[in-house]
Amino acid sequence: MTDRPTARETVAAVADDSTFTELPHPARESGPDGPLSWQGYDAARARAAERTGERESVVCGTARVEGTPAVLLSFEFGFLGGSLGERTGDRLEAAYTYAREHRLPVVPLIATGGSRMQEGMLALTQLQRVARQSALTREAGLPQLAVLRDPTTGGGWATLGAGADVVLALPGAQVGFAGSRVRPPDADPAAYTAEAQVAAGTADAVVEPRDLRRTLARWLRLLTSTSTEPAPPPPSLGTTDLPATGWDAVRRARDPRRPRAERYLDTYFTHRLPISGDRCGGTDPDGMLCGFGEHEGRTVAYAAQTGTATRPAGYRTAARLIRLADRLGIPVLTLVDTPGAANDAEAERQGAGAAIADVFGAVAAARTPVTTLLIGEGGSGGALALAAPGNTWATPDSYFSVIAPEAAAAILKRPPEEVAATADQLRIRPQDLAQLGLIRHAPRDNREYRP
Structure with a gap:
């Protein structure tokens, strides 16, 4: 300059x-x-x-x-x-x-x-x-x-x-x-x-x-805008009918036409400003969106997965966001949508396990209310890390699983033709998750999106 x-x-x-x-x-x-x-x-x-x-x-x-x-x-x-x-x-x-x-x-x-x-x-x-x-x-x-x-x-x-x-x-x-x-x-x-x-x-x-x-x-x-009230979950922007089978839920969540994080954030916030980076030399702009925005006149922090495999820098940025919001007394909204954490060799070298643990710890320690909406794939611990215990919601075009059905079948030494049946056994549909007490509701339309 x-x-x-x-x-x-x-x-x-x-x-x-x-x-x-x-x-x-x-x-x-x-x-x-x-x-x-x-x-x-x-x-x-x-x-x-x-x-x-x-x-x-x-x-x-x-x-x-x-x-x-x-x-x-x-x-x-x-x-x-x-x-x-x-x-x-x-x-x-x-x-x-x-x-x-x-x-x-x-x-x-x-x-x-x-x-x-x-x-x-x-x-x-x-x-x-x-x-x-x-x-x-x-x-x-x-x-x-x-x-x-x-x-x-x-x-x-x-x-x-x-x-x-x-x-x-x-x-x-x-x-x-x-x-x-x-x-x-x-x-x-x-x-x-x-x-x-x-x-x-x-x-x-x-x-x-x-x-x-x-x-x-x-x-x-x-x-400088603080609040003790939880952020309300956004309304579902996709399909309103619930999936008939576990594999139907998977196919819906993987549909490229399904609404993604950017659309949810744009609809939810009057305006928003992003934060970027984990302060450790990394960013994950394609996997995690973090920042603060205005919703119905008050500030809400957000950490949103974008449907891709989340990288360690994305998790560390989310943990940074949650801790900052907690310190300032600002409620947090997380959007869960990932097939799972990145599992390539470079992700391991970048500390994938420690980064995911950082998010689990940030959510667990948060005194400010955290609200979660599952908007697509919920793949294993890489998705669960962002989920608020007791205040997680799900859209009809989403699923949450201990691991992807294909991987679950492989672990159980089942042939590929049994993947769909495995998805049913895992009980990963929104209505299954609600029945198991893992989410607050499996809503069919926007009117039911009230805590």
């Missing part, structure tokens, strides 16, 4: 007019040239202040973003590269404390090269200080939404950026733990970009500058 707005220009780009109020911060006294007596440090700070009009590398204050109040932490890269020193830490700590006291979300608008060399290890330990404030804010149930500007590197990325609940990035921004001056000489620069971080699952989306205020405002509204 060649155009680098200042800290206050960035605030003006996202905040409603005349709503930004800078927060007070403690005054720190230090000897000549800072805590390390680094020769020329005072002169460098004075030049930075004259050039930028700021006294430090971050500007902290409160503002409204399309009406939603928040605490903004806007970095000034022109002040010593937006680096973090002790006084930066003072300002950030004061701002986080204010956010918790006044129950406000925190929005870091990051542009930093990392820790300040002239303060040595004292500067580096500000990362621990920031991490502590972020953790306290997380424990308080307040959302943190980071915006990655150019550049976002070093400890600022590793704490304020990557540690946020939702991470948005401006196009072309340099983003990475290693700054441009400390990378290996043969490092691919394309790996240190906003786009690369989204592809790697460590950031959620790239947002054009013209859309930043609107997108940030939508996120703030969604993540």
Whole structure:
């Protein structure tokens, strides 16, 4: 990026007019040239202040973003590269404390090269200080939404950026733990970009500058809306009559014309915003859709399988979504639709079992209500992991099975011609599942979709 707005220009780009109020911060006294007596440090700070009009590398204050109040932490890269020193830490700590006291979300608008060399290890330990404030804010149930500007590197990325609940990035921004001056000489620069971080699952989306205020405002509204009521299950969008046999249920669920997750989500939500990535280097955009949306005036989180074999990154993203919703007090809707978890060698290398266990654990530990709708195939534990015990529903064109009927017949050493009979014996139809007490209802029409 060649155009680098200042800290206050960035605030003006996202905040409603005349709503930004800078927060007070403690005054720190230090000897000549800072805590390390680094020769020329005072002169460098004075030049930075004259050039930028700021006294430090971050500007902290409160503002409204399309009406939603928040605490903004806007970095000034022109002040010593937006680096973090002790006084930066003072300002950030004061701002986080204010956010918790006044129950406000925190929005870091990051542009930093990392820790300040002239303060040595004292500067580096500000990362621990920031991490502590972020953790306290997380424990308080307040959302943190980071915006990655150019550049976002070093400890600022590793704490304020990557540690946020939702991470948005401006196009072309340099983003990475290693700054441009400390990378290996043969490092691919394309790996240190906003786009690369989204592809790697460590950031959620790239947002054009013209859309930043609107997108940030939508996120703030969604993540600050809490509810203790379970999300109602969506109405069935497919066939309304129940399958006659187990194999009929399987054929219906596998029908390519059957409504899939995208259609259910589009029908259910007035608008929705996705999160992306497992924060471990992976994404599963073809297998798992996760995010937050507005349904009948309130926020509902969603994790939806798309009918394909779900990969480990998809499960880890779903677990991340469920834990975030739980912490913020937002109900969760899961849509189950998978023939099963991906079982290829690469999935095993990526930790398929641990990823599925992560989802089981997230659902089991959730204090916020979780609602599940089975909309197609329910293949084994890879599907069950997303299902809410006691609050799972099913459409007429779905089935749930301990394993696919073909695999069950193979395990039982039955010939292929006995697959259909095996499907009947497994009792996998929606009405069978209801009779067994595994789902709340096997509805025939939309009127019956009420808990």
